[in-house]
Amino acid sequence: MGRSTLPTAGAGDKSGTMRALVFYESMFGNTHRMAEAIAEGLSAAIPTSVLPVGSADHDALAAADLLVAGGPTHVHGMSREATRQEAVRQAGVEESDLTLEPAASRDGIREWMESADNLPRLFAAFDTRADAFKWLTGSAAGQIAKVLRRRGSKQVVPPGTFLAPDNDADGTEVDRAREWGRALGEAALAG
Numbered sequence: 001m002g003r004s005t006l007p008t009a010g011a012g013d014k015s016g017t018m019r020a021l022v023f024y025e026s027m028f029g030n031t032h033r034m035a036e037a038i039a040e041g042l043s044a045a046i047p048t049s050v051l052p053v054g055s056a057d058h059d060a061l062a063a064a065d066l067l068v069a070g071g072p073t074h075v076h077g078m079s080r081e082a083t084r085q086e087a088v089r090q091a092g093v094e095e096s097d098l099t100l101e102p103a104a105s106r107d108g109i110r111e112w113m114e115s116a117d118n119l120p121r122l123f124a125a126f127d128t129r130a131d132a133f134k135w136l137t138g139s140a141a142g143q144i145a146k147v148l149r150r151r152g153s154k155q156v157v158p159p160g161t162f163l164a165p166d167n168d169a170d171g172t173e174v175d176r177a178r179e180w181g182r183a184l185g186e187a188a189l190a191g
């Protein structure tokens with residue numbers, strides 16, 4: 001997965017020198033799709049890059065003031081190596097229509113956050129999860145937020161959680177992700 005940078009539209013001079021990085025983990029592409037939608041909304045206010053975990057782009061991280069970190073919900077929280085291996089196994093089943101992301105990596109957002117140096121001063125967290133009540137599914141985003149707070153970064157908006165878009169024929173969740181990104185951009189500039 002290459003790096004994409006979305007130009008800022010309509011932000012006037014409000015965005016100043018602030019830059020955002022949407023950094024995502026994704027096995028089957030769901031979180032990737034939401035990351036792109038969030039970046040679309042966010043880039044209305046702040047120049048925004050989108051990168052998968054595993055791309056190890058230290059320059060993009062060093063340049064970012066706002067980190068938007070997301071991943072899939074696995075076993076009610078952030079993925080682990082065993083759950084990522086399970087995802088790889090599921091994609092390999094003959095009758096499966098799941099396709100692994102090119103950047104599906106051995107390291108997930110959990111491992112990356114623990115090892116990253118110089119995290120941006122601001123963050124927001126998001127996840128994707130199954131289409132059921134949150135108390136049943138769990139949500140990775142709250143855990144992501146907890147780690148980033150512990151590491152000294154300041155949360156801009158409450159975590160965003162989005163349903164896997166495979167059941168999202170009308171695009172409602174993608175729209176919601178774009179809107180969450182837009183609101184995040186405004187909050188980051190206002191704060």
Ligand SMILES: Cc1cc2nc3c(=O)[nH]c(=O)nc-3n(C[C@H](O)[C@H](O)[C@H](O)COP(=O)(O)O)c2cc1C
Pocket residue numbers: 025026027028029030031032071072073074075076077083084086087090128129130131136137138163164165
């Ligand atoms: C091993 C594994 C465990 C999962 N556990 C949960 C879970 O506990 N709760 C949930 O809502 N979804 C769970 N899911 C579904 C994923 O969170 C959901 O499909 C997500 O959108 C996948 O994102 P991705 O395509 O970016 O990897 C699980 C998926 C896998 C592969």
